[in-house]
Amino acid sequence: MSLDGIIFIVYLGVLLSIGLWFSRKSSESTEQYLLGGRSLGPAVTAMTMQTTAMSGFMFMGAPAMAFQYGWYAVWYAIGDAGGSIVNLSVLGKRMRRMSEKLGALSPIEYLEKRFESASVRVVGSVISIVFLFGYVCAQFIAAGKAMSTLTGFPYEASLIIGISVILIYTVAGGYLAVAYTSFVQGMIMVLGVVGIGILAYFHVGGLSGLNASLAAIDTSYLSIWGKDLAFYGQWGVVLGAILIYSIGYMGLPHVVVRHMSMKSTKTVKGAVLIGAIWNQFFIFVPYILGLIGIILLPTIADPEMVITELAYTLFPGIFAALLLSAIMSAVMSTADSILMQAGSILSRDIYQRFINKDASQKTMVLVSRLCILAGGIVGVIVAIYEPPSIFALVVFAFGTLGNTFLVPYVASVYSKKANAMGCLFAMIGGATTNIVWTSMSLEGPTGFHPFLAGLLVSIAGMIIGSQFGSEPSQDIQEIFEESRKKRTFSSGFDKNIARDLAPEASQISKLLAEESSSYKDNYS
Amino acid sequence: MKTLLMQETVFVEKDVLKGLHQFDKEAEVQINRLIYYPYYFFEFEVHAKSLLKFNGKVGCTVDALGGRGAIVDVQPEFFASQVEHVAIPSIVIVQEEASKIAEEFVFEHASTKAKFITTPKIKQTSSQLFYRPFWIAEYRRNSEGQQLIVDAVSGSYHPL
Numbered sequence: 175m176s177l178d179g180i181i182f183i184v185y186l187g188v189l190l191s192i193g194l195w196f197s198r199k200s201s202e203s204t205e206q207y208l209l210g211g212r213s214l215g216p217a218v219t220a221m222t223m224q225t226t227a228m229s230g231f232m233f234m235g236a237p238a239m240a241f242q243y244g245w246y247a248v249w250y251a252i253g254d255a256g257g258s259i260v261n262l263s264v265l266g267k268r269m270r271r272m273s274e275k276l277g278a279l280s281p282i283e284y285l286e287k288r289f290e291s292a293s294v295r296v297v298g299s300v301i302s303i304v305f306l307f308g309y310v311c312a313q314f315i316a317a318g319k320a321m322s323t324l325t326g327f328p329y330e331a332s333l334i335i336g337i338s339v340i341l342i343y344t345v346a347g348g349y350l351a352v353a354y355t356s357f358v359q360g361m362i363m364v365l366g367v368v369g370i371g372i373l374a375y376f377h378v379g380g381l382s383g384l385n386a387s388l389a390a391i392d393t394s395y396l397s398i399w400g401k402d403l404a405f406y407g408q409w410g411v412v413l414g415a416i417l418i419y420s421i422g423y424m425g426l427p428h429v430v431v432r433h434m435s436m437k438s439t440k441t442v443k444g445a446v447l448i449g450a451i452w453n454q455f456f457i458f459v460p461y462i463l464g465l466i467g468i469i470l471l472p473t474i475a476d477p478e479m480v481i482t483e484l485a486y487t488l489f490p491g492i493f494a495a496l497l498l499s500a501i502m503s504a505v506m507s508t509a510d511s512i513l514m515q516a517g518s519i520l521s522r523d524i525y526q527r528f529i530n531k532d533a534s535q536k537t538m539v540l541v542s543r544l545c546i547l548a549g550g551i552v553g554v555i556v557a558i559y560e561p562p563s564i565f566a567l568v569v570f571a572f573g574t575l576g577n578t579f580l581v582p583y584v585a586s587v588y589s590k591k592a593n594a595m596g597c598l599f600a601m602i603g604g605a606t607t608n609i610v611w612t613s614m615s616l617e618g619p620t621g622f623h624p625f626l627a628g629l630l631v632s633i634a635g636m637i638i639g640s641q642f643g644s645e646p647s648q649d650i651q652e653i654f655e656e657s658r659k660k661r662t663f664s665s666g667f668d669k670n671i672a673r674d675l676a677p678e679a680s681q682i683s684k685l686l687a688e689e690s691s692s693y694k695d696n697y698s
Numbered sequence: 699m700k701t702l703l704m705q706e707t708v709f710v711e712k713d714v715l716k717g718l719h720q721f722d723k724e725a726e727v728q729i730n731r732l733i734y735y736p737y738y739f740f741e742f743e744v745h746a747k748s749l750l751k752f753n754g755k756v757g758c759t760v761d762a763l764g765g766r767g768a769i770v771d772v773q774p775e776f777f778a779s780q781v782e783h784v785a786i787p788s789i790v791i792v793q794e795e796a797s798k799i800a801e802e803f804v805f806e807h808a809s810t811k812a813k814f815i816t817t818p819k820i821k822q823t824s825s826q827l828f829y830r831p832f833w834i835a836e837y838r839r840n841s842e843g844q845q846l847i848v849d850a851v852s853g854s855y856h857p858l
Contacts, residue, residue: 277764535805536817662842663857667722672854674768678735679847679856681763682832685733685787686845686858 178495179325185499186339192358232460233367233501234316234478235565240464241477244388244395251461268587271657274676281579282523288586290647291594292527294601299523301578301605303549306516308571311553312564313509314340316478318557320502323482324495330558337554340506359500364456366497370481371459373488374466384462387469395468478564516549517542570612570624577604577628585636590654592640599639604632700786703776704734704829707850714833714848718855726838732850733785734829736762738793739774740800741825744808746818755823758804760796762789762827767803776828786829797825834858 240247269284276287282302286295317340318333325332378384388395394402460481467480474483482501485494521542526533533541556562562570581600585592611617611624620627646654663671709717711729718727738760757770791799801820808818831850836843837857845858 535802539817662839662844663837664722664725664839667718667725667837670721670855672849672852672856675847675849675854675856677761677764677766678832678849679858681761681787682733682735682834682847683858685785686834689785 176324176326178323178491178498181492181495182324182499182502185496189358232457233481234319235312235563235568236460237464237467237480238477238563239565240461241467241474241480243400244392244397244465244468246398246400247461247464248458249398251458268657269583272587272653274673275653275657275680277677277680281583282519285579285582285586285597288650289582289592289594289597290650291597294582294594294597295523296528297598297601298579299519301601302575303516303519305571305575305578306512306519307549307553308567308574310509310512310516310549311556312567312571313505313512314553314557315561315567316564317502317505317509318561319476319478320482320498320505323479324498324502329561333554333557336502336505337550339502340509362496362500366485366493366500367456367459367463367481370484370488370497371463374463374470374484377488378466378469384465384469388465391468391472395465513546513550514542517546520545570608573612573625573628574605574608576625577608577632580604580629581632581636585640587654587657589636589640590651591645592636593643593646595643596636596638596640599635600632601635603635604628607631700782701778701780702734702786702829703826704779704781704831705774705776705851707732707831709833709848709850709853711833713853714835714850717853718835718837718846718848722837722839724839728836728838730834730836731785733787733832733834733847734781735832736787736789736827736829738762738791738796738800739770739776739826739828740797740804741773741823742801742804743821743823744804744818745821746808756804756808756820758800760791760800760803762791762796763787765791765796765799767799769804769807774828776826789827793825793827797822 236247236251239250272288273284276284282295282298285298286292314333314337317336318329321327321332321336321339322329325335327335375381375384378387385396392401394400463484464477464480467474467477467484470487471480471483474480482494482498485497489497521533521538525541526538530537578601581604582592582597585596585600605628608624608628611620611622611627616627617623714729715727718725740758740760742756742758744754744756757773759768759770760766761768801822805818805820808820833848833850835846835848835855837846846855847858848855
């Protein structure tokens with residue numbers, strides 16, 4: 175094995191030791207509860223959040239896109255950088271209020287309760303599982319490629335090794351996924367990628383040097399329409415590229431577990447702030463590195479390896495291997511959390527709900543693990559026999575999830591008439607359009623990005639579908655009206671409301687209403 | 699007069715007023731009264747086999763009115779105190795039911811978050827009914843008003 179491979183094993187060993195040390199500490203002390211959150215500072219919390227969010231896509235897919243299309247790729251980064259802001263400002267408040275009132279813990283549960291239909295949950299669950307596995311498949315391919323660079327083995331063998339490492343990581347996750355290890359990984363990734371970014375940036379003579387060199391190779395690299403003006407005048411494609419990450423996030427199903435904090439909530443606020451600032455700074459770097467790759471690595475066989483090749487070009491081998499190991503960790507942490515999430519949706523929302531209502535906890539875990547294994551095997555087969563590009567796979571999976579859930583979420587808070595039929599039409603129509611558009615390559619002939627096409631069909635589905643079926647119940651209409659009412663609070667006051675107190679607020683509200691009515695009864 | 703096991707009120711009236719004032723300097727805030735909200739606290743021992751054996755403790759609370767579970771960050775401290783003239787809501791979820799909810803919640807959490815490949819074994823080691831103090835406050839701004847609850851332990855708040 176090469177020195178790089180040995181460095182990777184040592185790196186994993188160090189992470190395992192850090193994880194074990196903190197786990198032992200928390201088991202011995204009654205003050206620390208292993209499965210709960212810990213009293214971490216905002217910096218550690220922010221870094222942990224970021225390493226979980228980052229995936230192989232950022233390190234491999236994004237630079238490859240920039241390498242292929244030039245500055246056009248930055249449309250995706252613009253959408254990504256603005257995504258969380260749009261999410262919070264467009265949908266945030268109303269959906270938060272309504273989900274609090276409905277008592278929903280996860281986005282799919284929210285849709286089921288808002289549209290009063292179990293079918294909504296089933297369709298939502300099935301689509302999310304399929305495309306979450308698609309997302310994982312992209313992580314597998316990234317893992318295989320990173321391992322291939324580290325070990326020097328062929329891609330197929332590296333894929334098997336990489337996935338085995340992911341499985342070990344998933345099994346030992348309780349130890350490795352300790353926040354401090356994520357912090358270490360996060361620091362290496364940030365310092366490494368920013369380090370490569372800075373070195374490479376000055377190496378090509380800054381932004382003007384970069385643009386001059388790109389223009390010397392092909393002026394169309396500088397165009398907003400893509401290399402060779404591939405998407406010239408196609409605003410539908412550009413709009414789709416921006417929208418997919420700016421509003422697509424609203425459609426991503428993720429499990430939210432209510433967390434009762436016994437300590438101050440200040441840490442979370444600091445972490446969100448640090449995370450948001452860091453995100454704005456970080457998102458553009460991989461794309462810029464892709465552009466630099468066009469100049470420094472013009473003959474690279476696989477554009478998805480731009481960052482790793484640049485690491486070896488600009489850094490001593492040992493640092494490059496360390497960085498690659500950290501990237502591998504990012505891939506692992508993303509892959510294993512998505513696998514666990516998909517397994518949980520399958521066992522709870524499908525198996526227990528429709529196949530075996532009285533399933534024991536053990537059976538549920540078994541079903542969940544078997545589903546993960548089956549999904550993993552399919553992912554490996556796809557990754558070996560016909561590996562698509564990581565960027566294409568991520569855009570496809572992300573786009574289909576966005577097309578499925580975005581319109582139902584927005585309609586749930588902005589349209590009182592939106593009903594279960596509309597939701598089903600929108601989900602199925604949006605997802606199907608994205609799949610057909612992508613698989614039949616309709617983007618070129620129509621000038622519409624698959625995400626934009628799916629979005630339009632999903633909107634039409636919601637409008638048409640809501641004309642059929644029964645209208646939302648009186649209860650839902652009341653909750654809808656209440657959640658759209660403007661609150662009297664100032665924006666600063668509103669921002670600091672602790673959402674996890676919603677159930678207590680609702681119970682105390684009921685209690686006060688009962689008190690008031692019994693008071694009226696006694697004195698009337 | 700009743701003796702209850704409760705959490706200490708960290709944020710007294712003047713702290714709450716000061717805290718809320720810092721988020722909105724123009725609003726008028728008035729504290730009306732205190733409510734003691736019932737929760738169950740359960741402690742579990744979790745045993746699981748992974749690459750290595752794991753033995754650890756997990757704390758979980760269950761809302762005694764709504765039946766919602768939550769994993770606890772740090773072991774809470776309780777003390778027995780006599781209370782009078784304070785609203786104490788009647789418990790809706792009985793202990794046996796809460797214990798079941800907590801066990802399922804911890805199991806689910808352990809299986810998905812900690813990612814053990816085998817099913818974790820969970821054993822309840824202790825349980826307590828305790829009360830957490832909440833202030834009921836009145837927020838007024840531009841002649842419009844809204845009621846709030848303010849958690850007297852963490853200082854966080856939520857409108858009613």
